[in-house]
Amino acid sequence: MNKKGHVLNAILLALGLGVILTIDPRTFEPNRAETYVLLAQKIGQLSLPIILGALFPDVDTAFGKHRKTLHNLPVLIVFLAFPLVFDNLHFVWIGVATHYVLDMVGSKRGIALFYPLSPQEYDLPTGVATSSKYADIVTYVVTAAELVVLAGIHYYVISLDVSLADTAAAFTAVL
Template sequence: MNKKGHVLNAILLALGLGVILTVDPRTFEPTVDSLFLLAQKIGQLSLPVVLGALFPDVDTAFGKHRKTLHNLPVLIAFLAFPIVFNNLHFVWVGVATHYVLDMVGSKRGIALFYPLSSQEYDLPTGVATSSKHADAVTVVITVAELGVLAGIHYYLISLDVSLADAAASLGAMV
């Protein structure tokens, strides 16, 4: 995807994730207070998710695009950062969804195992970044990503806990 697609993805993710983390579909009643909390959560998520969604494309300025910063070691670093330093929460969401968008929405794919392997992985669902359908593909993929995040949040583990607490909870389950 192109920069516009990643920004669109990040904005929609911040909005959708804000709803997922704020609204319990079983008990939600729209009030001024609940709408204020929703707006506050969306504001808190917007910057980290947008930064994470744009970060992998920094490799267009150096290194090899879709290799240097589009791989699992980079994602693992962003997953570990909040656990180790207790900041940059939700940046990993932007990075991970950037990867999904490039693998599913784009014809080219990404080198997930770089620097060990330069092979790029993708799914046959993508379109060219210059395609007139790129924005529609971005929206469809973003809705699917939000569905996965909602499923994780509502049925597996709450996404609004720190990654350190989530890791501890998962460790206790195993």
């Protein structure tokens, strides 16, 4: 995908994830004004980190090999671990991860997930050229799928609204 597609994806993710993290569909009361204030605050908190994370992998166009140098699992692991070490930049990893998904599912070329160990690029046959008239539609479809997955994780597996440091501490306490 191109920069426009990644920014569009990140904005829609911040909006959708804001709703997912703020409104519990089991207890939602549509006339409560404080819910909408909390929603606006959550979207504001999510927007910058997710957009920065979504744009970061394409920094490799200025150096290195595009869709290899910063489009791989070791880079994503660094962003997943960053909040554990420094207790900030929560949700940047979501921008990075969804950038990868959009490049693998939404575009024809794919990314080198295991670079530098392997230069092979992985993709799905669902992608379109970044200049295609269908690029925006593919971005909307991929974003909707990402939000469904994130909602499923948040509601049924683990809350995405807790810090990764707290999650790691709880996980290690269980072990």
